[in-house]
Amino acid sequence: MALFKPEKPSVLSENLTTLADRLKGMGEQGFRAKQVMEWLYKKNARNFAAMTSLSTKLREALAGQFSLLPAKKILAKQAGEGTEKLLLELEDGLYIETVILSAPDGDEAEGGARMTLCVSSQVGCAYGCKFCASGLDGWKRNLEAGEIIAQVLLAADHIAEKKAGLRSRTLSGIDNVVFMGMGEPLANYENVTRAVEILNADWGLGLGARRITISTSGLAPQILKLAENPIQLRLAISLHGATDEVRGTIMPVNKRFPLAELLPAVAAFAEKHGRMVTFEFILIEGVNDGLDQAEALAKIAQKLHAHVNLIPYNPVEGLPWKRPNILRQRAFAGVLKKANVSHTIRRQKGDDIDAACGQLRLRKEREKGNADLALN
Numbered sequence: 539m540a541l542f543k544p545e546k547p548s549v550l551s552e553n554l555t556t557l558a559d560r561l562k563g564m565g566e567q568g569f570r571a572k573q574v575m576e577w578l579y580k581k582n583a584r585n586f587a588a589m590t591s592l593s594t595k596l597r598e599a600l601a602g603q604f605s606l607l608p609a610k611k612i613l614a615k616q617a618g619e620g621t622e623k624l625l626l627e628l629e630d631g632l633y634i635e636t637v638i639l640s641a642p643d644g645d646e647a648e649g650g651a652r653m654t655l656c657v658s659s660q661v662g663c664a665y666g667c668k669f670c671a672s673g674l675d676g677w678k679r680n681l682e683a684g685e686i687i688a689q690v691l692l693a694a695d696h697i698a699e700k701k702a703g704l705r706s707r708t709l710s711g712i713d714n715v716v717f718m719g720m721g722e723p724l725a726n727y728e729n730v731t732r733a734v735e736i737l738n739a740d741w742g743l744g745l746g747a748r749r750i751t752i753s754t755s756g757l758a759p760q761i762l763k764l765a766e767n768p769i770q771l772r773l774a775i776s777l778h779g780a781t782d783e784v785r786g787t788i789m790p791v792n793k794r795f796p797l798a799e800l801l802p803a804v805a806a807f808a809e810k811h812g813r814m815v816t817f818e819f820i821l822i823e824g825v826n827d828g829l830d831q832a833e834a835l836a837k838i839a840q841k842l843h844a845h846v847n848l849i850p851y852n853p854v855e856g857l858p859w860k861r862p863n864i865l866r867q868r869a870f871a872g873v874l875k876k877a878n879v880s881h882t883i884r885r886q887k888g889d890d891i892d893a894a895c896g897q898l899r900l901r902k903e904r905e906k907g908n909a910d911l912a913l914n
């Protein structure tokens with residue numbers, strides 16, 4: 539499965555230029571595109587009929603050409619620690635996940651929580667990182683830009699529904715959007731960068747570029763391409779091993795893009811964007827949590843002036859790895875501290891709701907598969 543041809547494309551995949559062109563092709567004036575965008579992203583219209591400043595004829599024409607929301611929320615699962623996962627169904631019946639993470643140190647005016655939305659970029663994933671549930675059933679297809687933007691709108695609606703009156707405006711208090719959900723974002727480069735454009739644009743959702751992060755398993759050529767993108771977004775690299783030998787046991791992508799190719803691409807991105815890159819490093823007991831790995835990681839991070847985000851491993855059903863105990867975590871972090879490397883140890887959220895990327899969706903897909911099998 540790879541090609542997805544929706545009956546009608548989603549208007550959420552369009553940018554201002556492409557929408558203006560489509561409107562002109564429909565015999566309308568191009569400037570109407572700005573009005574449509576305003577309805578979508580400032581006035582939160584969720585159907586074309588609600589765009590009452592447009593003529594009835596244009597609203598009908600838009601509804602004939604485009605769908606609006608190409609996904610629907612079918613489940614929300616709340617965990618006790620400020621993590622909530624949304625399971626969304628796409629038009630072709632596939633599922634994706636979007637996770638809302640709240641940290642309690644946000645702006646009082648926004649209800650006191652800083653909110654980060656973790657979006658998916660593909661259905662499934664081809665990269666097969668050994669710690670991750672998203673790749674367990676392989677890659678199914680890329681998400682359209684509109685399906686990525688729909689995750690943001692549906693999450694904003696979900697938050698607004700829960701906090702009626704407090705957060706009823708665009709984005710509903712979402713402070714950051716990270717491409718860290720299911721899929722390798724840079725393997726879906728065009729759709730992901732289009733979604734970033736819509737997130738960031740004044741005519742779109744108006745989210746500051748520094749509040750948008752792309753997290754990649756390390757596709758060096760696409761990192762170089764992204765370095766040329768003028769939007770000043772943040773980049774995170776799933777490193778998880780500080781030598782090829784160790785990284786290769788966790789990240790199959792390391793065979794295609796070993797550290798000797800990956801790290802210069804990261805350096806080029808950091809130089810072009812003048813911004814600190816983050817290395818994500820999941821600590822797995824007995825696999826990559828040795829002090830030799832910490833020393834090697836410290837050297838890499840020092841050289842690239844990168845921040846390191848240590849993430850104690852979140853056990854995945856069906857995988858044998860374990861989280862190192864707190865003493866091993868501290869010893870590892872101690873090496874980074876001694877080397878003056880900027881770092882944090884992330885508290886793992888959402889263990890109790892299968893929040894490791896892809897697990898909830900995988901369960902749902904398998905349930906559905908079993909149900910289909912039972913019916914046949």
Ligand code: SF4
Nearest residue numbers: 663667670672673721
């Ligand atoms: S960590 Fe990301 S790139 Fe790796 S398998 Fe999971 S979704 Fe794919």
